[in-house]
Amino acid sequence: MPLLWLIIAVMIIAAVGFVLGRTRALAATGGETRDLHSLPNYYGWNVFLKVVVPASGLVLLWLLIQPMFIDRAVSAMIPESTISEGSSLGLAMSEVRRTADGITNAVNLGEMSQEMATDSAVDLAEFTSSLKDAGQIVASDLTQTIVVAAQRYNALSARSSLIMAIIVIAVSLVGLAVALRETQPLFRARNVVEQGVRALLIGAASIAILTTIGIVFSLIFNTVEFFRLYNAWDFFFGVEWAPSFSGRGGSSxxxxxxxxxxxxxxxxxxxxxxxxxxxxxxxxxxxxxxxxxxxxxxxxxxxxxxxxxxxxxxxxxxxxxxxxxxxxxxxxxxxxxxxxxxxxxxxxxxxxxxxxxxxxxxxxxxxxxxxxxxxxxxxxxxxxxxxxxxxxxxxxxxxxxxxxxxxxxxxxxxxxxxxxxxxxxxxxxxxxxxxxxxxxxxxxxxxxxxxxxxxxxxxxxxxxxxxxxxxxxxxxxxxxxxxxxxxxxxxxx
The missing domain is CATH 1.10.3720.10 (MetI-like)
Structure with missing residues (x-):
């Protein structure tokens, strides 16, 4: 399921939950709001938040973790013997991801059939021609290994997206059931909602701080890795800048x-x-x-x-x-x-x-x-x-x-x-x-x-x-x- 449709589905469940929560609170007191601890809308917002917040958190966590597992599974399919001289596994994975995106776009544009997009024994010339007809830029030396890995990448991505959609909708429904069960006249819905909104505001305010920390640590880790490969004295006090990438000869x-x-x-x-x-x-x-x-x-x-x-x-x-x-x-x-x-x-x-x-x-x-x-x-x-x-x-x-x-x-x-x-x-x-x-x-x-x-x-x-x-x-x-x-x-x- 596409991510947009998943978000729409969760929001529909949350909207229905808001109406059900408010209605259930009023029905419990026969429509008498004075017998409720909080205003009826707070009971609806309690249901809404308990549907949206866990589902949103799960989606974000899944989208962060999913690429790492897929890359690990696909990279294991690429033998070192197939990596060309002057290249690396990282560059090969970049080609795999670019080819996978090209396959998806070609299928969506109708330039490639679904059978060709998933056939591991596809003819390379015909496959490359279909990608170019769809306006996708691919390497001229596209190999069978890259094609198979790209097809596997798309298959794992589609399966992961389907599993994510099922789990997220299930979590939304569980949140709906739990919140509706809590909806009783004496339930402190206003306190819960206000605490939840406060937590969301604190989280929003923390994004800038966490982003800065993430940027700094990303720079630090990669800088340390660089100085393991290159002398720090030569970097800070060198008077010549002449990088020479692998495969071009010379030292940098x-x-x-x-x-x-x-x-x-x-x-x-x-x-x-x-x-x-x-x-x-x-x-x-x-x-x-x-x-x-x-x-x-x-x-x-x-x-x-x-x-x-x-x-x-x-x-x-x-x-x-x-x-x-x-x-x-x-x-x-x-x-x-x-x-x-x-x-x-x-x-x-x-x-x-x-x-x-x-x-x-x-x-x-x-x-x-x-x-x-x-x-x-x-x-x-x-x-x-x-x-x-x-x-x-x-x-x-x-x-x-x-x-x-x-x-x-x-x-x-x-x-x-x-x-x-x-x-x-x-x-x-x-x-x-x-x-x-x-x-x-x-x-x-x-x-x-x-x-x-x-x-x-x-x-x-x-x-x-x-x-x-x-x-x-x-x-x-x-x-x-x-x-x-x-x-x-x-x-x-």
Whole structure:
């Protein structure tokens, strides 16, 4: 049974249970609600929750555990002798899952019969042709072992889904029966429902914490595995980044210093653009602009924060890069040959700086507005001009918050990916020339995990080490920003 139909079935049982619970509670007292401990609806909600919550928990648990058992059962069908040189069991399982999805889609589109989808002795040429006719991308060297494993994968998935549907519906019906049996006039339905809703709210609030913990542990485990295969000293202090995947010959050089340098260099250029423009914008909006101008200008600035980063990346690739080449390139307006191509540090830095302007301006504007008007009035009373008041009173009072806003923008710049991929290039190098192409940690994480990756190799596991390094850096910046804001924040009554 498809998951959507299973959810609908559980919700129907729960809705019926709500009506039955409410009706049963009223019938037990002859329709007299004063003889009930709780309002009739609470009895209905008690039944509803005891149908939906156990069933939902079972579905989530099943969907988490099911892939592991199916992968283990299917991987046992693939002999090591059938795995090609330069490949691994993980890559073979990726091909199995892709082929299984292709079989399912081909059957649904009518390009493959159900008999062919389950026949272990199927003709490979005809089978591959049916998949391609359905628009499914499969390997050109599809083997009989992969086909049989994919068919087994689909069979186990279908059987597991059927078993899950039966058990979930059975659990829903048991929950319905138990809740209806509890429905008596003196049953404390309101207390039970409120405690259940409180538990659900606590669970929802815990999702963010649990997700963060899961991400951290995932990074830690894979990073530790990487350092078992690759020397930590060479990673943290190596000055060359040259991964060489299995089957391509050579040994990999996985030094992170060129990537960190590119990350910080592009971020510094971005902050050199964003901080002055954002800070001056915030000063103008908070101190000089009229209410009419502010009501229009501030939302227009904040629109920049809502533009997808891929759009900024295309802007860097198609507009800013060629414009810079026309100025600083060979035959450009300045007559110099500094920038050979559109992808460079300065290209990504300029566009990223534009993206960061609303982060700096909006936060700084809120911080400046929080400075009490009494400080300004006192400065004016002593004979200071408006500009002197801003420089000598307002900005010093708001400085800790402004510094925190800048550090938060820096952490946002360090984690940016798409602008770097499209605007800065992919060259990992240590250079001070802002007109050369460079890359960052996030861009290399994407490239290392693009396509089928063998997670037993250091070339794939290095992405997790890069992610852990980036996580520690951004966490450190955020901690410093919060420390500065809290320690030096001015308290006003």
């Amino acid at each position: 050089e996985l030094g992170v210093l060129p990537l960190l340098w590119g990350t910080f260099y592009i971020s510094i250029v971005a902050l050199l653009v964003a901080v002055p423009i954002g800070l001056f914008s915030a000063i103008y909006l908070s101190e000089y602009a009229s209410n009419t101008v502010r009501s229009v200008a501030k939302p227009m600035l904040e629109i920049l924060a809502g533009i997808p980063t891929i759009v900024y990346g295309l802007f860097a690739l198609l507009t800013v890069g060629p414009m810079l080449v026309s100025v600083f390139g060979d035959g450009g307006l300045l007559g110099v040959d500094w920038q050979g191509g559109g992808r460079a540090v300065v290209t990504a830095g300029l566009v990223m700086g534009i993206m960061l302007i609303p982060f700096v301006s909006s936060l700084s504007d809120d911080i400046i507005n929080a400075v009490p008007q009494a400080l300004r009035d006192g400065s004016y009373g002593l004979g200071a001009t408006q500009s002197e008041t801003i420089r000598q009173v307002v900005l010093p009072a708001a400085l800790p918050g402004i510094v925190g806003a800048i550090l938060l923008a820096a952490s946002r710049a360090i984690g940016e990916t798409m602008i770097v991929v499209l605007g800065a290039g992919a060259a990992a190098r240590l250079s001070l020339n802002p007109f050369e192409a460079m890359t960052t940690v996030t861009a290399k994480i994407v490239s290392q995990l693009t396509g089928d990756s063998d997670f037993a190799s250091p070339e794939a596991l290095v992405a997790f080490a890069l992610g852990m390094t980036l996580f520690v850096l951004t966490l450190g910046l955020n901690v410093v920003a919060l420390y500065i804001v809290r320690k030096y924040r001015e308290q006003y009554d």
